Amino acid sequence: MQQDLPTSSPNNSSIETRLIHSPATSGEGFASAAVAVHRASTTYFPSTRALREQDWRDESRYSYGLHGTPTTLTLAQRIAELEGGAKALLLPSGLAAISLVNLAFLNPGDTVLVPLNAYSPTLAMARSMMGRYGITTQIYDPMAPDTVEWTASIRLIWLEAAGSITLEFPDLNRWIATAQKYGVITVLDNTWGAGLAFDAFALGVDMTVHALTKYPSGGADVLLGSVVSRDESLHWTLKHCYSQLGMGVSPSDAERVLRSLPTLPLRYRQQDQTTRQLADWLQRPERQSELLAVLHPALPHSIGHEHWKTICNKHLDNHNISQDNQNKYHQGKAAGLISLVFRPEVTLDQLYAFCDALRVFRIGYSWGGPVSLAMPYPWQEIRASVPEGFKGSSGILRLAIGLEAATDLINDLTQAWPSLSNLGTTGTAP
Ligand SMILES: Cc1ncc(COP(=O)(O)O)c(C=O)c1O
Known part of the structure; x- marks a missing residue:
C-alpha cells in the first residue's frame, strides 16, 4: 500500500529543509512480524493529478490521517x-x-x-x-x-x-x-x-x-x-x-x-478455562448458604444455556480442552465472565465488604485484560425488572477472569468469603 513519493530534497537545500524532506520510508527488504506505527495528519499526494483523482472509497490510497x-x-x-x-x-x-x-x-x-x-x-x-x-x-x-x-x-x-x-x-x-x-x-x-x-x-x-x-x-x-x-x-x-x-x-x-492479536485465541481459551474452574468451586455445597445462583452460559441452569450449546459448541474442535475437563459443561467456548447472585440474607454492604477484602481481584470495570476484576451491581442499577428467581437478592457480582493462576483466584475468594456473612472483621462497606 506504499505510495510512490518523492522522498528527498535537492542536496543544496538548507539543513532545515533537509531535516524535513529526507527519505522517510523503511528501506526495501525490511520485513518483520510487527506492524510499524504510521502516524499522520497530513499524508502527501505524489501530484495534483493524484489528488484530484483520489476516490475516497479507495482504501489502498491515503488521503488524510483521520481516514487511515x-x-x-x-x-x-x-x-x-x-x-x-x-x-x-x-x-x-x-x-x-x-x-x-x-x-x-x-x-x-x-x-x-x-x-x-x-x-x-x-x-x-x-x-x-x-x-x-x-x-x-x-x-x-x-x-x-x-x-x-x-x-x-x-x-x-x-x-x-x-x-x-x-x-x-x-x-x-x-x-x-x-x-x-x-x-x-x-x-x-x-x-x-x-x-x-x-x-x-x-x-x-x-x-x-x-x-x-x-x-x-x-x-x-x-x-x-x-x-x-x-x-x-x-x-x-x-x-x-x-x-x-x-x-x-x-x-x-x-x-x-x-x-x-496473535495471542487472542490463547488468552480467550485460558480465561475461559480458569473461569470454569472457578465455576466448579463456586458450585460446591459449602458456598450455597450465600449463593442463589452462579451465572455462566455453559452452566446448565444458566438462562439460555441451550442456545449457547447450539451456537457455541460448533467450534469445539479448536478448543483443545483436556480429556479430564470434558465433563457436561466443559465444552464450547465462552468469555471469562461469571456472575454471582447472592441470597437475600447477604446485604449490599456485605457484598461490598467482600469486594474490598479481595487481594488478587481488583475492583474495576471492563474485562479481557490480564488482571481479574470484581464489579458489584445493585439490581436497580442494571435492570428495570429483576428476574423472577432472583427477587429479594440485593445485587449481583460480576467477576471478569484474568490470566492469574486459578488456584490464586480461588484462594482469594476463599479468604474474602467470610465477609459475606460477617461484616466488621474485614472493615465497613462504603
Ligand atoms: C458488551 C460491551 N460492549 C461495549 C462496551 C464498550 O466498550 P468501551 O469501553 O471500549 O467503550 C463494553 C464495555 O464495557 C461492553 O462490556
Missing part, C-alpha cells in the same frame, strides 16, 4: 478477518462504535430495539440521545421473542450474546431470522464472543460491534472499538457518517492491538 494510515487500516483488515465480515471501521472506543451504527442508520420516526440486559450505555444512549433525534426505543426481553410486535417503524435491532452482566444467551438464530423476515437491520455486540466463540456472520447478522478494549487489546491499557459489516454497502453507509463525524483512531493504540 497503514497501521490503522491493517488492524481494520485483521478485525474484519477475525469476525468473518467484509470490512471493518475502527473507532475510539466500543461505545463510539455503538453510536456510529445508531447515527448512520437511524432516522427520525424509526424505532430501534434494544435488549433489556444490554451493556447499560447502549440502553442509556437509545433512551436519551436517540429520543432527542425523534427515534423511538423499544426495550425487549431477549429471552422472550414472542413478546415483540414487529411494527413497520422498526429499522434496527441490537443483539447481545451473552447479556452484559446477567449473561443470558438468547436464541440468536430465531432473532436474526425474524428480523430478516421484517427487513430489520441486525447488529450484534460481539465483544463477549470476540469473533472466537461463534461465527456471527454465519448466523446472518448484518454488522457486529466489538469493544477491542477487551480481549483484542488484552492489556487493559487501550480503548478502541470496531464495526464490521457483512457487505460493502453497509460499510460505505457507516464510512460516510464516520467521516462526517470526524472519527479516527490513534495509530499507537492500533499498533498495541495488532501486537496482541
Whole structure:
C-alpha cells in the first residue's frame, strides 16, 4: 500500500529543509512480524493529478490521517478477518462504535430495539440521545421473542450474546431470522464472543460491534472499538457518517492491538478455562448458604444455556480442552465472565465488604485484560425488572477472569468469603 513519493530534497537545500524532506520510508527488504506505527495528519499526494483523482472509497490510497494510515487500516483488515465480515471501521472506543451504527442508520420516526440486559450505555444512549433525534426505543426481553410486535417503524435491532452482566444467551438464530423476515437491520455486540466463540456472520447478522478494549487489546491499557459489516454497502453507509463525524483512531493504540492479536485465541481459551474452574468451586455445597445462583452460559441452569450449546459448541474442535475437563459443561467456548447472585440474607454492604477484602481481584470495570476484576451491581442499577428467581437478592457480582493462576483466584475468594456473612472483621462497606 506504499505510495510512490518523492522522498528527498535537492542536496543544496538548507539543513532545515533537509531535516524535513529526507527519505522517510523503511528501506526495501525490511520485513518483520510487527506492524510499524504510521502516524499522520497530513499524508502527501505524489501530484495534483493524484489528488484530484483520489476516490475516497479507495482504501489502498491515503488521503488524510483521520481516514487511515497503514497501521490503522491493517488492524481494520485483521478485525474484519477475525469476525468473518467484509470490512471493518475502527473507532475510539466500543461505545463510539455503538453510536456510529445508531447515527448512520437511524432516522427520525424509526424505532430501534434494544435488549433489556444490554451493556447499560447502549440502553442509556437509545433512551436519551436517540429520543432527542425523534427515534423511538423499544426495550425487549431477549429471552422472550414472542413478546415483540414487529411494527413497520422498526429499522434496527441490537443483539447481545451473552447479556452484559446477567449473561443470558438468547436464541440468536430465531432473532436474526425474524428480523430478516421484517427487513430489520441486525447488529450484534460481539465483544463477549470476540469473533472466537461463534461465527456471527454465519448466523446472518448484518454488522457486529466489538469493544477491542477487551480481549483484542488484552492489556487493559487501550480503548478502541470496531464495526464490521457483512457487505460493502453497509460499510460505505457507516464510512460516510464516520467521516462526517470526524472519527479516527490513534495509530499507537492500533499498533498495541495488532501486537496482541496473535495471542487472542490463547488468552480467550485460558480465561475461559480458569473461569470454569472457578465455576466448579463456586458450585460446591459449602458456598450455597450465600449463593442463589452462579451465572455462566455453559452452566446448565444458566438462562439460555441451550442456545449457547447450539451456537457455541460448533467450534469445539479448536478448543483443545483436556480429556479430564470434558465433563457436561466443559465444552464450547465462552468469555471469562461469571456472575454471582447472592441470597437475600447477604446485604449490599456485605457484598461490598467482600469486594474490598479481595487481594488478587481488583475492583474495576471492563474485562479481557490480564488482571481479574470484581464489579458489584445493585439490581436497580442494571435492570428495570429483576428476574423472577432472583427477587429479594440485593445485587449481583460480576467477576471478569484474568490470566492469574486459578488456584490464586480461588484462594482469594476463599479468604474474602467470610465477609459475606460477617461484616466488621474485614472493615465497613462504603
Ligand atoms: C458488551 C460491551 N460492549 C461495549 C462496551 C464498550 O466498550 P468501551 O469501553 O471500549 O467503550 C463494553 C464495555 O464495557 C461492553 O462490556
